[in-house]
Amino acid sequence: MKALFQRFALIILLFSVIGTSLAGTHRGYEPKMLETGKFLFQGNCAACHGMNAEGTVKNWHKKNESGKHPPPPLNGTAHAWHHSFKALAHTIRNGTQSIEGSMPSWKAKLSDEEIGAIIFWLTSLWPDEIYASWLERNKQ
Numbered sequence: 606m607k608a609l610f611q612r613f614a615l616i617i618l619l620f621s622v623i624g625t626s627l628a629g630t631h632r633g634y635e636p637k638m639l640e641t642g643k644f645l646f647q648g649n650c651a652a653c654h655g656m657n658a659e660g661t662v663k664n665w666h667k668k669n670e671s672g673k674h675p676p677p678p679l680n681g682t683a684h685a686w687h688h689s690f691k692a693l694a695h696t697i698r699n700g701t702q703s704i705e706g707s708m709p710s711w712k713a714k715l716s717d718e719e720i721g722a723i724i725f726w727l728t729s730l731w732p733d734e735i736y737a738s739w740l741e742r743n744k745q
């Protein structure tokens with residue numbers, strides 16, 4: 606009985622080691638960078654875009670009463686993946702208030718590395734085919 610339990614414990618341990626190392630190599634991203642991206646996103650962006658980037662507004666594609674676009678989800682279910690890394694970084698850095706949107710600018714608060722970590726965390730949530738299309742766009 607004891608031996609059986611030990612074998613069981615060993616299997617659980619092996620699974621958790623394998624699980625962690627797979628998570629660590631997710632699309633080649635450093636786990637630490639993804640953690641930073643998630644932390645910064647949840648602290649700065651979640652109020653409008655949702656804790657897991659799932660969005661906070663159901664009809665996000667419809668303009669609101671003030672004629673502005675609500676914040677879209679950024680988890681791969683909307684169209685953030687239509688924009689290259691550079692374009693996403695530009696939107697986050699500058700916001701959209703100068704182009705009649707309502708997203709604040711982040712360049713005074715977040716460094717380029719921090720913005721990069723957020724973008725990579727977001728893309729790590731996207732399904733494989735969406736992520737693959739996004740990679741193609743980045744080559745153009």
Ligand code: HEC
Binds near residue numbers: 653674684688706708
């Ligand atoms: C006050 C609400 C608000 C906060 C906070 C906010 N956003 Fe936004 N965001 C918006 C809105 C609204 C839009 C839609 C664009 C517009 O204004 O027309 C948007 C659009 C975007 C887009 C473009 C998505 C697309 O599909 O084109 C990205 C990327 C983005 N936000 C990332 C972020 C990140 C990263 C943060 C945190 C650093 C953040 N946002 C914080 C409101 C917000």
